[in-house]
Amino acid sequence: MSRIKLGLSMRYLGYHIAAWRHPDFDPGSLSRFEAYRDIAQKAEAEKLDMIFFADGLAVRSEDKPAGSLSHDMRNAELEPITLLSAIAAVTSRIGLVATASTTYNEPYHVARKYASLDHISGGRAGWNVVTSWSEQEALNFSRISNLPKDERYDRALEFVEVVRGLWDSFEEDAFTHDKTSGQFYDPDKRHVLDHKGKFFQVRGPLTSARPPQGHPLIVQAGASDQGRNIAAQYADVVYTVSHSVEEAREFYADLKARAAHFGRRDNAPLIMPALAFYVGETTAQAQAKLDELQRLIDPLAGLALLYTYVGDLSAYDIDKPIPEEHFANGISIGSSLIKRARDEGLTIRQLYELIGAGYTVRYVVGTAEEIVDDMQLWVESGAADGFNLCPPILPHSLDDLSAFILPELRRRGLFRTEYEGRTLRENLGLTSPLPSGA
Amino acid sequence: MSRIKLGLSMRYLGYHIAAWRHPDFDPGSLSRFEAYRDIAQKAEAEKLDMIFFADGLAVRSEDKPAGSLSHDMRNAELEPITLLSAIAAVTSRIGLVATASTTYNEPYHVARKYASLDHISGGRAGWNVVTSWSEQEALNFSRISNLPKDERYDRALEFVEVVRGLWDSFEEDAFTHDKTSGQFYDPDKRHVLDHKGKFFQVRGPLTSARPPQGHPLIVQAGASDQGRNIAAQYADVVYTVSHSVEEAREFYADLKARAAHFGRRDNAPLIMPALAFYVGETTAQAQAKLDELQRLIDPLAGLALLYTYVGDLSAYDIDKPIPEEHFANGISIGSSLIKRARDEGLTIRQLYELIGAGYTVRYVVGTAEEIVDDMQLWVESGAADGFNLCPPILPHSLDDLSAFILPELRRRGLFRTEYEGRTLRENLGLTSPLPSGA
Ligand SMILES: Cc1cc2nc3c(=O)[nH]c(=O)nc-3n(C[C@H](O)[C@H](O)[C@H](O)COP(=O)(O)O)c2cc1C
Ligand SMILES: Cc1cc2nc3c(=O)[nH]c(=O)nc-3n(C[C@H](O)[C@H](O)[C@H](O)COP(=O)(O)O)c2cc1C
Numbered sequence: 001m002s003r004i005k006l007g008l009s010m011r012y013l014g015y016h017i018a019a020w021r022h023p024d025f026d027p028g029s030l031s032r033f034e035a036y037r038d039i040a041q042k043a044e045a046e047k048l049d050m051i052f053f054a055d056g057l058a059v060r061s062e063d064k065p066a067g068s069l070s071h072d073m074r075n076a077e078l079e080p081i082t083l084l085s086a087i088a089a090v091t092s093r094i095g096l097v098a099t100a101s102t103t104y105n106e107p108y109h110v111a112r113k114y115a116s117l118d119h120i121s122g123g124r125a126g127w128n129v130v131t132s133w134s135e136q137e138a139l140n141f142s143r144i145s146n147l148p149k150d151e152r153y154d155r156a157l158e159f160v161e162v163v164r165g166l167w168d169s170f171e172e173d174a175f176t177h178d179k180t181s182g183q184f185y186d187p188d189k190r191h192v193l194d195h196k197g198k199f200f201q202v203r204g205p206l207t208s209a210r211p212p213q214g215h216p217l218i219v220q221a222g223a224s225d226q227g228r229n230i231a232a233q234y235a236d237v238v239y240t241v242s243h244s245v246e247e248a249r250e251f252y253a254d255l256k257a258r259a260a261h262f263g264r265r266d267n268a269p270l271i272m273p274a275l276a277f278y279v280g281e282t283t284a285q286a287q288a289k290l291d292e293l294q295r296l297i298d299p300l301a302g303l304a305l306l307y308t309y310v311g312d313l314s315a316y317d318i319d320k321p322i323p324e325e326h327f328a329n330g331i332s333i334g335s336s337l338i339k340r341a342r343d344e345g346l347t348i349r350q351l352y353e354l355i356g357a358g359y360t361v362r363y364v365v366g367t368a369e370e371i372v373d374d375m376q377l378w379v380e381s382g383a384a385d386g387f388n389l390c391p392p393i394l395p396h397s398l399d400d401l402s403a404f405i406l407p408e409l410r411r412r413g414l415f416r417t418e419y420e421g422r423t424l425r426e427n428l429g430l431t432s433p434l435p436s437g438a
Numbered sequence: 439m440s441r442i443k444l445g446l447s448m449r450y451l452g453y454h455i456a457a458w459r460h461p462d463f464d465p466g467s468l469s470r471f472e473a474y475r476d477i478a479q480k481a482e483a484e485k486l487d488m489i490f491f492a493d494g495l496a497v498r499s500e501d502k503p504a505g506s507l508s509h510d511m512r513n514a515e516l517e518p519i520t521l522l523s524a525i526a527a528v529t530s531r532i533g534l535v536a537t538a539s540t541t542y543n544e545p546y547h548v549a550r551k552y553a554s555l556d557h558i559s560g561g562r563a564g565w566n567v568v569t570s571w572s573e574q575e576a577l578n579f580s581r582i583s584n585l586p587k588d589e590r591y592d593r594a595l596e597f598v599e600v601v602r603g604l605w606d607s608f609e610e611d612a613f614t615h616d617k618t619s620g621q622f623y624d625p626d627k628r629h630v631l632d633h634k635g636k637f638f639q640v641r642g643p644l645t646s647a648r649p650p651q652g653h654p655l656i657v658q659a660g661a662s663d664q665g666r667n668i669a670a671q672y673a674d675v676v677y678t679v680s681h682s683v684e685e686a687r688e689f690y691a692d693l694k695a696r697a698a699h700f701g702r703r704d705n706a707p708l709i710m711p712a713l714a715f716y717v718g719e720t721t722a723q724a725q726a727k728l729d730e731l732q733r734l735i736d737p738l739a740g741l742a743l744l745y746t747y748v749g750d751l752s753a754y755d756i757d758k759p760i761p762e763e764h765f766a767n768g769i770s771i772g773s774s775l776i777k778r779a780r781d782e783g784l785t786i787r788q789l790y791e792l793i794g795a796g797y798t799v800r801y802v803v804g805t806a807e808e809i810v811d812d813m814q815l816w817v818e819s820g821a822a823d824g825f826n827l828c829p830p831i832l833p834h835s836l837d838d839l840s841a842f843i844l845p846e847l848r849r850r851g852l853f854r855t856e857y858e859g860r861t862l863r864e865n866l867g868l869t870s871p872l873p874s875g876a
Binding site for chain 2: 027
């Protein structure tokens with residue numbers, strides 16, 4: 001097993017907010033399956049653990065500041081479950097993780113689709129459990145607003161339990177397929193869930209055999225107390241965003257302690273923070289790659305990104321700091337962004353560049369050695385088990401990963417040269433869950 | 439364009455109820471993607487218009503007669519949207535039609551997934567609209583019973599309209615991708631649906647570019663007055679079950695008249711009845727193929743199939759007629775089955791063989807000439823535009839199709855030797871819908 005787990009986060013084919021304006025980027029590829037397929041196949045050739053798709057069920061619908069919405073690349077994408085199913089057919093080892101919201105789905109559908117993806121891929125499916133946070137999504141699902149956060153998480157917990165229960169519908173060897181007697185399955189190895197809870201009443205069973213991994217991988221993203229408790233009980237992998245190693249260490253220790261409390265084994269859940277990277281032969285070359293993209297940020301797109309966190313800044317000069325009289329939107333990340341801008345004396349442009357370089361996730365700039373030093377520090381000091389890599393621009397950044405970062409990781413014995421197993425669980429060193437009957 | 443349209447209905451890899459017990463059938467293939475893939479690729483090599491998956495959201499949950507449930511092959515399958523997405527990646531011309539229920543889904547999800555499948559497949563996606571009829575499905579979706587039929591259909595009509603509206607979110611050339619100005623799309627070519635109806639409030643837009651077909655194909659299955667009206671307005675293809683050419687002609691004339699009333703063009707919707715087939719060099723050889731499968735019907739499975747329509751017959755001798763004192767379940771198809779059995783003097787075994795040979799759809803037995811005569815009669819006398827072929831056992835029956843029926847159809851100039859277009863609509867001779875703005 002690799003000492004460092006690596007995922008490749010592929011949404012929008014790039015985590016730099018201006019990726020699509022780069023001369024090497026083909027914006028049409030956002031709607032073209034072959035583009036995603038080629039990247040997934042390259043990632044598999046490099047033996048990455050998994051590809052990963054964040055997801056949301058709405059486009060940013062407010063055009064604030066006016067005119068910015070049509071400058072946002074996040075208007076065109078493919079739906080992740082269909083996309084990963086298609087990729088499953090043309091890959092054989094890499095893990096396939098798609099996000100699905102517990103707020104706007106039904107557990108029977110989610111259990112069934114991920115079970116099916118697990119069958120289709122021969123045991124490589126993963127479900128990233130999210131609760132959805134935007135109000136726009138509610139408007140696409142006949143609701144006037146999102147559920148309150150506590151209720152969302154209560155629903156999420158029950159949702160995950162129902163899905164797991166449905167995955168246990170049939171034991172691994174339930175299907176006897178006895179042509180002579182006519183018995184298709186052994187009735188003792190079929191379990192009817194008959195769940196009756198606060199949010200859901202789901203009888204079951206599923207209409208499919210037990211998934212090859214037993215349960216498809218469960219990934220969790222959501223950092224609050226309730227989010228961590230779901231992760232500690234049920235997640236195989238936790239996807240986080242941490243901006244400093246200290247913050248990450250605290251999160252890591254807290255989550256592993258919670259997991260131990262629930263009797264988890266195998267170092268589960270594995271914790272994989274997001275990491276965007278700008279790498280070159282020299283630090284200066286790496287910085288030049290970042291600078292080139294930063295110059296391409298459309299001020300309208302930059303202001304639109306900031307709008308979510310700190311409100312409308314379009315009336316101000318973007319090459320000056322945020323005026324004293326401006327307050328944040330009330331979102332905690334907004335207040336801390338404004339504080340940081342003021343502490344570091346950043347202009348509005350510098351602030352949106354700061355978060356635009358990785359769509360709000362942490363990014364590193366440097367040579368392979370510098371970046372791998374950073375990764376190694378995180379893993380060896382108990383801040384991470386690996387990283388969900390957020391490439392600034394695809395397929396470009398994946399080539400950089402292959403040329404620079406992976407060889408250095410391998411030189412240090414931190415990353416595999418060949419897959420160890422066939423399933424995603426095997427490659428991550430996670431055991432399969434025991435069947436419910438056991 | 440082919441004069442006869444042909445789909446291949448693939449659910450459970452066979453429409454003979456005992457398919458899985460045939461020596462040539464591999465029951466493990468029901469859960470194995472590669473089996474479906476190979477069949478789809480063969481169907482594409484034969485230039486069939488489309489593959490088709492019926493679907494349901496529950497297994498038959500009642501074990502009546504006792505012990506029968508574990509003898510039913512319909513306990514293991516793959517989910518159709520994931521499956522067709524995977525097949526999309528390894529085929530290039532054949533249409534891909536999956537069923538999704540309007541009763542247990544949300545329009546935003548359905549619009550998005552089929553749009554994505556249409557992108558992934560380069561314009562080959564189709565949605566078979568059904569309203570679901572079984573009570574077991576309700577129990578998997580936190581409901582104690584299905585909606586009343588009128589309400590189901592009112593919901594279905596609104597559902598289809600919302601999905602179509604969401605597919606019109608962006609016009610075909612909306613994405614300008616202007617790297618210089620930073621404009622990603624032309625705001626005049628984006629349409630916010632803002633639907634506010636009885637069942638749904640859906641703002642939109644979708645998070646993806648206009649599907650390659652404009653709208654993925656809409657297939658409709660459901661024969662009541664309400665079902666026909668949805669089909670007449672919005673369906674591109676209607677899937678039906680008719681047992682006689684007269685009945686089919688009546689249905690055909692009625693549906694085309696309703697469609698004309700709604701101003702439809704292009705002979706839309708195309709009407710494709712289900713057809714199972716047993717074919718051989720001679721009629722006797724064809725009959726022997728059917729007989730072999732009929733002998734494999736497990737009496738428990740036969741009685742379970744009849745149970746749905748005529749109630750529990752397990753107390754009677756299956757080699758005798760249904761006793762006089764037995765009445766049907768109250769379902770109209772049940773009463774007509776009992777009447778037929780009595781009129782024709784059928785035993786219980788003969789009755790379940792009759793419907794088990796094609797899971798209740800019409801089947802024909804004969805040489806290629808006999809069968810193609812039948813197909814030609816249907817198409818030329820205004821009973822059908824083509825057929826949704828229901829192969830008794832896969833891949834076996836597909837080989838029979840290639841060896842016998844297709845050559846005979848081609849000899850008569852009734853079926854293509856090469857695809858005419860790239861999209862499913864092009865191959866069926868259906869125009870794309872006009873964008874909402876036009
Ligand atoms: C690292 C990370 C990734 C997330 N990814 C998604 C996503 O792809 N889609 C989504 O709807 N929500 C996503 N979320 C949102 C969470 O599911 C959750 O709704 C939100 O973070 C608020 O909950 P929290 O306070 O527990 O973090 C993500 C959250 C985090 C922390
Ligand atoms: C030919 C045909 C195929 C159907 N296929 C499905 C199916 O795959 N899944 C499903 O849930 N219902 C299916 N249905 C059921 C219909 O959607 C509908 O619920 C049922 O037929 C009752 O409506 P009706 O009286 O209009 O036919 C099918 C119906 C017909 C006639």
